[in-house]
Amino acid sequence: MQLTLEFGGGLDLLCQSVKIHHVDVTPNVENGKLTLRDLLSWVRTSLIKERPEMFMKGDSVRPGILVLVNDCDWELCGGHDTELEEKDVVVFISTLHGG
Amino acid sequence: MEEGKRAVGRLCSICSQRRPALKRPKTLEQICRECFYAVFEEEIHRVIMENHLFKAGERIAVAASGGKDSTVLAYVLSELNRRHDYGLDLFLLSVDEGITGYRDDSLETVKRNEIQYGLPLKVVSYKDLYGWTMDEIVKVIGLKNNCTFCGVFRRQALDRGAALLKVDKLVTGHNADDMAETVLLNILRGDIARLSRCTFIMTGEDGPIPRCKPFKYTYEKEIYAYFKKLDYFSTECIYSPNAYRGFAREFIKDLERIRPQAILDIIRSGEDFRISSSTRMPDQGTCERCGYISSQKLCKACVLLEGLNRGLPKLGISRTREAINGSERLHKTGRLPKAEAERPILQSKPCGNLEF
Numbered sequence A: 001m002q003l004t005l006e007f008g009g010g011l012d013l014l015c016q017s018v019k020i021h022h023v024d025v026t027p028n029v030e031n032g033k034l035t036l037r038d039l040l041s042w043v044r045t046s047l048i049k050e051r052p053e054m055f056m057k058g059d060s061v062r063p064g065i066l067v068l069v070n071d072c073d074w075e076l077c078g079g080h081d082t083e084l085e086e087k088d089v090v091v092f093i094s095t096l097h098g099g
Numbered sequence B: 001m002e003e004g005k006r007a008v009g010r011l012c013s014i015c016s017q018r019r020p021a022l023k024r025p026k027t028l029e030q031i032c033r034e035c036f037y038a039v040f041e042e043e044i045h046r047v048i049m050e051n052h053l054f055k056a057g058e059r060i061a062v063a064a065s066g067g068k069d070s071t072v073l074a075y076v077l078s079e080l081n082r083r084h085d086y087g088l089d090l091f092l093l094s095v096d097e098g099i100t101g102y103r104d105d106s107l108e109t110v111k112r113n114e115i116q117y118g119l120p121l122k123v124v125s126y127k128d129l130y131g132w133t134m135d136e137i138v139k140v141i142g143l144k145n146n147c148t149f150c151g152v153f154r155r156q157a158l159d160r161g162a163a164l165l166k167v168d169k170l171v172t173g174h175n176a177d178d179m180a181e182t183v184l185l186n187i188l189r190g191d192i193a194r195l196s197r198c199t200f201i202m203t204g205e206d207g208p209i210p211r212c213k214p215f216k217y218t219y220e221k222e223i224y225a226y227f228k229k230l231d232y233f234s235t236e237c238i239y240s241p242n243a244y245r246g247f248a249r250e251f252i253k254d255l256e257r258i259r260p261q262a263i264l265d266i267i268r269s270g271e272d273f274r275i276s277s278s279t280r281m282p283d284q285g286t287c288e289r290c291g292y293i294s295s296q297k298l299c300k301a302c303v304l305l306e307g308l309n310r311g312l313p314k315l316g317i318s319r320t321r322e323a324i325n326g327s328e329r330l331h332k333t334g335r336l337p338k339a340e341a342e343r344p345i346l347q348s349k350p351c352g353n354l355e356f
């Protein structure tokens, strides 16, 4: 599945200082679906090169990191269970630094 | 791609027409982008009116760092000033600490804001005011105490810049999350005098340049959502690790996830603390050397500068009694435990935007 991932507010520093990543993520073999939960663990293993604890806490993103799916607050589209679709844009912005 | 396609069936709880794009942390309402911009702006307007922050004809400087808070503040204030006829003369005021890479970029953002919003910009630099850039200071003192310098110098630099602009007030972009964090830190430090003061929406009304915080009740999350349509520069001061504050910040965000209302609750509890009469507040005088307000013979900035210029950069930071005579000390009641009295006084003070 082709997705665009954007990292802001300093999170880009965790993935080689690249803000925008065009990625291809394989959906779940059984049902052919990809949830935000799946994507998070994919990002953690495949994209984050250092200090994963700055991105994740437990199996979620750290509190203080905003997640937008196609410009929509992830709390509105179903949180971890949001089902992603081809060409979706997912944005992660840390609010933990700076003003 | 259709916006908010997954929020099937749900419509904005304000206009009932468009798909919601955001869940307001304060109210848990699900609202669309257009309604969000409108309620965001009107809430700031209400805070300004209810707290009588401005009077018609006043000259107001926005402390502009190029970051999201001050960028949104400058934009919203100039909008509201036009829309509601505040009759204010607005200016942007920036401090150039002399940090290569960090300030260069963020000052570029402020310069773009100057043009976009049509607000005159004044930049004051550490180099001009103090003879030292932050880069030069760090070369001498290392990274450990640099935020002491950053914090003290920036506060004073803003006051001096405001005086040069002849403004009546300075507004800063401190938001509700910042304030909740500062309340917690002041509780953790046992700093009762600062605890009640840090929740005031306006401070320094008796001094030369009052400061106010129109974003006192505004959630950081909403400021992010708002400035998605604005131009801004995002980074943390590269000289600012400040782990202690970082923990407080993370704690606040943890609480917010469980119960968004927590941020406003913490601010309210800060407001409700009262200073007991036995806690002495410092008498304010002026610095013998530079005339800045100070409760001591020399203001903090002059003590720190003297250390730098004499090659004793630890002056003003060190543990010795002699060295602290220039630093403002709020508790001289003699009731402090010994460990507290001997702790380095300025060391844990953050650089950054909270102690303006």
Ligand SMILES: [Zn+2]
Pocket (backbone or CB within 6 Å): B012, B013, B014, B015, B016, B017, B018, B031, B032, B033, B034, B035, B036
């Ligand atoms: Zn609406």
Ligand SMILES: [Zn+2]
Pocket (backbone or CB within 6 Å): B146, B147, B150, B151, B237, B239, B240, B351, B352
């Ligand atoms: Zn700093």
Ligand SMILES: [Zn+2]
Pocket (backbone or CB within 6 Å): B287, B288, B289, B290, B291, B292, B298, B299, B300, B301, B302
């Ligand atoms: Zn002085």
